[in-house]
Amino acid sequence: MEDKATNSGIQFRSNYDASAANGKGKVSGYQYELDPSPRAWTGGIYDEARRGWLYPLDLNDAARSAYKTGQYNKVRIECKGVVTQTFINGTPAAILVDTVNTSGYIALQVHSIGASKIGGQKIYWKNIRVNTSDVKLSPVKNVYTVNNIPNNLSAPEKSQGWSLLFDGKTTKGWRSAKGNSFPSKGWGIENGELKVLSSDGAESTNGGDIVTNKEYAAFDLTFQFKLTPGANSGVKYYVTLKEQSGGSAIGPEYQILDDKLHPDAKLGKEGNRTMASLYDLIASKKDPRAFKAIGQWNTGRVLAQKNGQVTYFLNGIPLVEFVRGSADFRKLVAGSKYKDWSHFGEAAKGHILLQDHGNEVSFRSIKIRDLSK
Secondary structure: OEOOOOOEEEEEEEEEEOOOOOOOOEEEEEEEEEOOOOOOOOOOEEEEOOOEEEEOHHHHHHHOOOOOOOOOOOEEEEEEOOEEEEEEOOEEEEEEEOOOOOOOEEEEOOOOOOOHHHOOOOEOOOOOOOOOOOOOOOOOOOOOEEEOOOOOOOHHHHHOOEEEOOOOOOOOOEEEOOOOOOOOOOEEEEOOEEEEOOOOOOOOOOOOOEEEOOOEOOEEEEEEEEEOOOOEEEEEEEEOOOOOOOOOOOOOEEEEEOOOOOHHHHOOOOOOOOOOOEOOOEOOOOOHHHOOOOOOOEEEEEEEOOOOEEEEEEOOEEEEEEEOOOHHHHHHHHOOOOOOOOOOOOOOOEEEEEOOOOOOEEEEEEEEEEOOO
16 A cells, blocks of 8 residues: 555565665665555556566556555465566556566565655565465466567467567568569578668668568557668558559558657658658657667557457557558648548458668568458
8 A cells, every 4th residue: 555646666576786875875776666656557567677567457447446555455476487477456457578587585665755745654574475385377268478588379369369570580571562472682581680771871772661461450569670860761550552652651650760860750740750740641749758769679569450440569669559541630631641542541451561662671579350241
């Protein structure tokens, strides 16, 4: 139980360096977030003093109402092998697959007090227990899994129906957007990464775009990407290949861009061509927690539901929401570069596309879950 103004956490599988912080000691590693604020991220997983948020609870909105303010709450953390599952008052909160630590300390956090008005606030603990023998993970359904092992499907993901679109070794499942075979140039596979190779920076003029062999209706798509400085690319979906556009194939796009160095970021309207935007239609929210530096791996996600609702995530933070075919969506299309394409973005199903924009961009851990059934 904690006061409303406090913030705390439970460290698990964490490291302790007694010599750090001028001899005061420092704990780093996985943290179960305790968050009574309106953000309501209790049960999310933070990597203290290392990588930051691993599982923001925006990834599992259903768990954000499970915390009870001003009452004792039941916290549960399950760790076995590389899998961690968290719960709050019996509600599944987060599933993380990660290899950085598989053992370590458990610690109760005293959060730094940054304002005098927070001084004197309290958090209470009781009934603290741990089991280390014959540990079994609880069965959990319909909770998004963050898997930080490249090109890997964990047991939780397999049970939820996820499949790999890229196996880390071959081009199986992909072909050119302009032919039946994979491009003979412009793309490469190295160290488990599917790469767009650098050329002249033009759209779809070297190897060209690639698409999945299969088409998808409702789906949950997740992918990791890494940009080189000044790079431009994108992930499109509901691509039918019927338009014969001449350039990049037509479809809604999750924009992938170096906003600081690429000129496209200043084009369009109100930033709707920047990173993680619905390209040329809706600008992504500029939440600083979502953006990692160029050269680091980022995780994108497109959740396209049967009711037409689409949500874009970047590193677990939702940045764009819209409904395909709605009056608002069609109004945006009418004012965009897609205005001349009939029923743009409203196809019942289509291919997933990775864009060749002439800049080096790497992809890995491309996964999809079919939601149409």
